[in-house]
Amino acid sequence: MRKRSSPQSDEAGRIEPLAKLPVFWNLSEKRVVIAGGSDAAAWKAELLAACGALVDVYAEAEGIGAAMQDLVIAEKVTILNQPWHIGMFHGASMAIADCDSDDEARAFSCAARAAGVPFNVIDKPAYCQFQFGSIVNRSPVILSISTDGAAPILAQAIRRRVETLLPPSLKDWAMLAQTVRATVNSQLEPGPKRRAFWERFVDRCFSSTKVPGEDDRQGLISDVETLCSLPLSGSVTIVGAGPGDAELLTLKAVRCLQAADLILFDDGVSSDVLELARREAKRMLVGAVDENATGSELNLRQLVAGLARTGKRVVLLRAGDAAASGAVAALIEDLQMAGLHVDLVLGISGSNFSSDVAFKQPITSEVLVHTG
Structure with missing residues (x-):
């Protein structure tokens, strides 16, 4: 696949490649089948029962562990005292298995695929159509974290850190x-x-x-x-994107990108910076604000003003320090005279940043200039 060297204003450029598609699946009152009665299978069974699934466990009595027995006592699962078989997939919305060997895992995955049932074999990613992530449960708020099987412990560490950031309420x-x-x-x-x-x-x-x-x-x-x-009113925010490193954006700049309806950016803005923007925001590649290019500058002013008048929150994302040129000041003045609210969020210029230092610390002060 050809990799883009610069951000584009089309829809395909919004999201970087994903190892897997994260989805949230409604299993309420849906039948799920599990092959095996081990503790690992019991954890998956308890998770599925918490989602409202009707969990049928296919395992012979001698293979049912204490954790699965606890679920039976709590009436969260139904045990069918028999090994898994092809007929069990009928009417199932999902199938999980804990298999001792690759041969059994291969047979289970082939049977589930033939029945058209999504399947997962615990700890055997080669025989899985989907994976389970590490979960932060504040249902109805649910976060799932995946490392695509590369480092499950890392996913758990991320979950612990996220847990500390979320309010108990x-x-x-x-x-x-x-x-x-x-x-x-x-x-x-x-x-x-x-x-x-x-x-x-x-x-x-x-x-x-x-x-x-x-x-x-x-x-x-x-x-x-x-x-x-309230009357419908738009706004314009001019944001400095800094030298291109997304980690050097100010917090205010990130908040503006995540609240924007439309983002106009010049070709000096990196893809990493645009990756922080709200997914639903429209994006347009425009020329840089330049006092030496009168025609393009006028067109940009008209474009920004026209879009903001429709009630949209427009962000003009400019590489470097957004306040570095007289053209930006003129743009702000024109937009203010047009009756629009304009904010200016300063960025880091190249002179503020040295790639030679081992520790890069962004400027912590943020300036918001209200001209409306």
Whole structure:
């Protein structure tokens, strides 16, 4: 496959290659079959039962371990006292096996494939159609972490670090979101206002130290009513992308990229920087802001202003320090005169950065200039 050397403004350039496709599968009231009664099989069985699956375990009595017996006592699984066979795949949505040998694993995978049932053989990736990741469970918020089998311990370490970042009340806030979603969808059209509501929701969620109550629910309903009455307005943010290293972006720059509807970038912006942007954001490759190119500069101003007037949040992503040229200042002035709100997020220029130093520390100060 030909690798792109620079970011593009088409849809195919948004996502870097993935080793596997992460998906979340609804198994509620669906039949799942498991071959084997070992402790490893019991862990998979318990996970599937937690998803609401109807778990049938095919294993002879002498092969059922203590962990699987506990699941039987808890009525989370059904034991069928027989070895697995081809007929068990009928009506199954998923098949799991703990196989002692590669020959058995090969036979199980071939039988499941012939029956059209997705399958996984524990600890034998060559005989798996899908893999299980390391899970952070704040259901209905669920995070799954995979290293594509390269280093499961690394996935577990990542999970432990993620766990420390999430507030204990996250599950309750997510459940509250489910109760207000219908109201939000009925009163706020898809687009800037609806997304503004959910951004306010996120701010409330991560700033709270307690489980949400009725006051929080009423606050969310009030947010809906407030946004309904506000006129649709767009904004423009000019962001300095720095020397090209995504790790040198300021936190404010990253937040702007993740909130944008449309990102205009010049050819000095790296793919790594664009990878941090919101997936749904449209991207357009444009020329750099240049005071020596009057025609292109005028076209860029008209383009940015026209897009922002439609209510979109436009980010103009410029390599280096966004405030380094007089053309940027002129662009801000013109957009302000057009009645648009403009923010400026400074970046790191080449003079601020040396690749010779062993430890690269980004500038920590961030400047936001309001000209509206």
